[in-house]
Amino acid sequence: MRYLLFFITSFCFSQQYQISGNINNNNRSIENASVVIYDATENILGYSFTNNNGFYSISFEGKEINVINIEASSLGHQKKRIQIPLSQDRTINQSFLLEEKIEELNEVVLKTDQKIKIESDTITIKTKYFTNDTEQTVEDVLKRIPGIDVEEDGTIKANGKRIEKLLVEGDDLFDQNYKLLSKNLDGKVLDAVQILKNFEDNPILKQLGNSESVAINLKLKKDKLNIWFGNVTLGSGIVSENRWKESLNIGLIRKKIKLLYLADYNNSGTKASSQISSSFTFGNTYRQDRFEKEVRSVFNSYSGENTTFSDSQSIFNDAFFNTLAFNTKLKPNLSLRSVSYFALDEQIQDSFSTTEYNIEPTPISLTEEKKYNLQNKKIGGEIELKYNVNSKNYITANIIYKNNPKRINDNVLFNSDLVDVASKNKNYTFYNHIYHTFKVGRNKVINNYFYLGKDNLKEQNTIISPFLNDFFNVTENSNIKETATNSVSYIGFKSKIISKYKKIEHVISVRLENNKEKNENSFLVDNNFNNNYANNITLKQNIFGLENGLKYEITDDFDFDSRITYDIIDYETENFSKNYHILNTSNSLIYKFKKVGTFTISHNLNNSLPNINLLTENYQLIDYRSFSKGTSDINPIKSNSFSFSHNLFNTRKRFSTTTSLSYSKSNNTISSESNITNNFIFGNTVIINGGDNYRFNFNVVNYFRKLKLATKLETQQTWMNSPIKVNTNEFSTINTLLSTYKLSGTTYFEESINFDFGITQNRSYSNFNNNKSTNKITKANLSTNYKFSESFIAELKSDFYWLDKTYSFVNINLNYNPTKSRFSYRVILNNLLNINEFKITSLNQYTTNTSSISLIERYILLTARYRF
Template identity: 65%
Template sequence: MKYFLFFLTTFCFSQQHTITGTITSNNRSIDNASVVVLDDSENMLGYTYSNNLGIYSIPINSKVNEKITISVSSLGYKKKEITIILSDKTLIKQSFELEEKAEVLNEVVLKTDQKIKIDSDTITIKTKYFTNDTEQTVEDVLKRIPGIEIEEDGTIKANGKRIEKLLLEGDDLFDKDYKLLSKNLDGKVLDAVQILKNFEDNPILKQLGDSKSVAVNLKLKKNLLNIWFGNLTLGAGVVSENRWKESLNIGLIRKKIKLLNLADYNNSGIKASSQISKSFPSYDIYRQDRYEKEARSVFYSNSGENTTFSNTQSIFNDAFFNTLAFNTKLKSNFSLRSVSYFALDEQIQNSLSTTAYLVEPSPIFNSEQKNYALQNKKIGSEIELKYSLNTKNYFTANIIFKNNPRRINDNILFNSDFVDVASKNNNYSFYNHLYHTYKIKGNKVLVNYLYFGTDQLSEKNKIVSPYLNEFFNIDSQALIKEKITNTITYNGIKSKLISKYKKIEHVIGAKIESSIEKNNTDFLVNNTQNTEYKNNLHFKQNSISLDNGFKYEFTDDFKLDSQITLDFNAFKSDNFSKLYTLLNSHNGLNYDSKKTGSFNLYHSFNQTLPQTSALINNYQLVSYRSFSKGILNEELPVLNSQSITLSHYYSGSSIRYSTSTSLSYTKSGKINASETTITNNFIFNNTAFVAGGDSYRFNFKLMNFIRKIQMATKLETQQTWVSAPIKVNANDFVDINTLFSTYIVSGTTYLEKPYNFDFTITQNRSYTTYNDSKSSNVVTKANCAVNYKLNETFIMELKSDFYWLDQNYTFLNAELNYTPKKSKFSYRMVLNNLFNENEFKISSLNDYTKTTRSIPLIERYALLTVRYRF
């Protein structure tokens, strides 16, 4: 009980001292130097950073005659420490003169202006040595930095791990929505990229160390600091008149305030809404948690998009977005961060497909020609406050609002009849996170987390379908309406006590949560309510969760990690109520050596409840020809699985070489499966719970910078073998076995010559065995880019994409970049799809379904852009 009182008040019985002074080197002030004060037991009493004059000041609570150590460090300088004994004077003056540091790390010589600089947990990479002046955005720059990867959805990985945050000059502006920054900020403003290992945003939790998170910090060119900067881009098609590209960057980066406004409009297939995610739940037993729940979407209308080709080759859309973000220090210990955005995608997508369902007693064939039109908006705002009351109390408040209205008009020729679908959806989300971190004494930290939120999704669907109308025995042109409202509201409080001793780290935590979910469906056939397809269910869950985590260091290299969570869930629905006890555990061993890398062996056991949609007792229309329902008047079973994973990761002292390998096996107990019935016109899915199958996963990745030829290379393979039960037009479940294989080889050169190139070769394979039939699909694609610097002002780049499918496809794009010397203007010509590939066809055979699909491709065009930088 006494620990919860610390959430509201803090008592201090020690005398307060203030330590102040200046930090210099060769009579020059050092700003942003780290100053840490430790007591005799190496517990942190306070910390700060020097200002632009090299001055620092730290208030501490300590006793007279107590021995303290003041430690000062800064990038490029030798660390310096001094130990003093406190007197009864409240003001202590202590200045430091630091020496510049030059050292050798695995033949990487630290100089003033070096390519790669390593200091403790920070790797600094100068961007000018790894770019070729054709990069347009920060993401383009990051793609060329050794050790950093960009996944297809824009997620950034550094040293093989997904980054926690993307910082700008040490501060966070966009939190989890960092793709708004990476995909839109001008890449030319960057001076360096820093990989921050062992990253921890919470200064009190940072004192405990042992963070496994990674962040990336963007350093701007010095001439752009403390002034307004930005660029304006105007572009128009010169061959295809309907091509446009406009963008605007405005920024102000100062020590106390950082502000960015980013805007973009294009119709080249790059979606604005894809840069914004819906929610970001996370769980870390040793750090801060984040709970965000989502309401379930019911109705789905397939856009007919192709995922094999890139968006700029196959997506027909108009995209606009604008975002404003800032981070300001209201006081030295109080900061405010805010981000707001508006994104709009208007997409028109045509496609043609034929499908064969290889089911008993005879195969079923149908065709589908779609004219799909989408209007998708995303509007949101986030405010975050951070307040450091003193060295023992740290508060964070994070308030998030999101709105996602969406309209779909889907005109379909299904077999020989027309079907019209009009869908109007809206999604409101509100999340609130309040954190208080309190350092009790020694290495004990109490983290209190209060959260609440709501997510409401409404869907209004109108369908005119002769097949549905025949099914409901009404006129062929009659209208069917479906109105769905799904809402989830929740609140909770969680406290955890984190204790760290010499060889032991222990966490004990408790969470109390209450949530209410409502699923309502009104189904009108010819303006008459059909009760057989109406659903009105409420679910309530009250839960108490207990966490226990334990880490023990047998040696400096060898550690034990054990985590157990017990969840007592009182579940109540319209059909039943029951108290569930769910157990989740994660236990493993870690051996971490600088010479051999990190080895991990883990076993996990997981118990969960199915989605509440499993209790929907009447059919819901989930597409214009598909129905789905749950289990009728039955309680939810507990789903469970267990897995064992062996992994190894090794990275050299720099980013030049790393390998990662993992092998895992998962055995599923009871799982949520589907009983599927396919007719000539409809698909019916019933929820079922059966014994699950098992799966094996193997991943290997090798990243290497070959110094002799100045090339960064990557070799990667992913192998997944899955056995799962399936039931389609049959009386019993049978196992379907599938092997998914991916092979990737890539390389990027950094030659000190006028030319450079990069390439990627990817092959995806799938093999499926179902009943007595076997199927396989192989897709191979290669991407190659060659750039040539004709002189200091003119750069040419050729990009080729090759696809080997049922047919072979070749795309050739060219970019011409002209940047006059001492000019604020630059010019770029984009020539897209020079071979004018205009239609894509592919056939695939998966599970029991054979599909042939055809979509149009973006025709050849030329786009001229002019960019003005200020």
């Protein structure tokens, strides 16, 4: 009870001190200098930064403190630290005179223009030393920097961790939609990239330290600051199909306002909608949480596209998007951030496939010839206010709105039957997050989080299918209509006390949440309702949750981290009501060797309840030939997992290695009972005992100084054993092994020629009822760029695929950047060998699938870019 009362009221008897002054160098004010106040045991009492006049002011509590240490530092200056005794006078004036700093290491003077500079938790990397002048976007630049990985979907990792934010000159503009920035902002405007370790956006929480987040800050060239800048690109195909590329960048980066407008229109295979992030949910025991719930689609129309090849080789799509983002300081302690976007994809995809189900007693074969047409729009916006009330209070309010209408026309020749599918989807989403952080003591913080949201999806599907009509005993041209409305609305509050004392960091939190989900689908056959294939479910949950976290620094090198969550859930549907007590735990031992790296051993106990999609009482149509039904067995899904990991990062040597091994054992798991016929698939959801998996990941990044070569070697191994039932009365176990091997490299020669290369092999192996299947796909790429002069660079890109047969793609990019000119020109020669179709056979569990799709034919695209 006393903890609960502490969340509501807190009393703090303290002595307030105010310290202020100026920081300068030879009568020249130093802006953005850091000033930090410590007590005698090195706990942080407060901190601030100087304004453009070199002035700072800090309020702090001095209860039971006799003396403080105050430290001033600034980039390029000697750090200065002094000790001040506290007296009855609560106002202290203390100014600093900082001397310029020149450091010497191994008889080499460190200059501000060095390649990589490490200062505290910030790693600054000058981009000009790692680029070759062919990069078009920020993402292209990041791909070439050691220590930064850009995954295929655009997700960015730094030092092995997914980044929290992608900042521009220290400010956030796009939040989780940072791919809009990385994939579209001109890479030529960058001067440096900063990796920010121990990143924390909340200044009150930042005083506690020990954040595990990573962010990246983009530093722009000095001539791009305080002025309008940007570029416009116009491009048109001159050979083969009508290809085009138009884009626009407009930016203004100042202290008080940062603004970016980005737009793009092309038909080269890029998807505009894939740059928009989906909902973003995470629980962070020691920092701020974020909860965004979303519904799941019922009906699926598969495009037929294959992920083996890149989008520019296999996706037939017209894409358009524009986005406006800005961050401005309304007052010195009040900032406003906003981002809005519109994205449109119009995709046409043709494919052909044959499938054979190797099941008893008789295998089943089928063919599908698809003509898929998609129109996908994403419209949305986000507004965020950050208010630094004072040294003790910090408030953030974030509102997000999304609208995602989608139309699909899917024409399928299934065996000898023509099936037409028309889908019209409407999806509206609203999220609201409000955070209040309050410092109640030198090392104690209360973080209150209020959240609410709603996600509503309505799907209207019309199917004309002869074999479906025969199944329902209606005429051949009758329509099947399915309308599915899924929605979730919720409101919640979470409050946590974060305390730090010497070697212990402790968190205790309380969460209250009410959420309501609806899953309704009606089924009409020839305009007559069929209630046997309709569902109407409402799921209500009231959650009372407690969370406890404890970090203990056993020694300087040895840490213990324990987290426990306990939820009492009132779980209620129309036909079922029960209170569940859900316990989840996580315990880790972390051992840190300065030269060898960090070792972590963990155990997790995971418990969760089935979501509403698994509770349907009747079958519902989930594609033009598949029906699915949920389960009445509502029990927690339980599993135990054990893991070991090792991480080592040496930025100066540009060396890093990451290793992880995990084992997960499911007490019970979600599986399916499938009945496959010549025309249909009927699937029942079941919760069954058993199922386990092993995962092993390893990667090593190394820079060979003498060779001027950066390489990355990585592998991922996943072993899975899961129960499944297909056309039998008994469950059988599917044993699956998925393997990936990758080797890639980049050269940084000072000569005219440089290379990027890589080879990847994906293997899969499965065994089901003595049916063994093996797949292997190998891809190799080699990119050679040659600088004929300062203005003219040629890039030869070659991709090779080994599937059922070998496929070779050759592209050439010619870049002409006249010196002292605002114009630059590019010629793209795509798929010179004119490979226009590919075919692949894959064996998966009990299924053999052979598919073929068209590839984008050879074309030449000429673009001209004007930078201002």
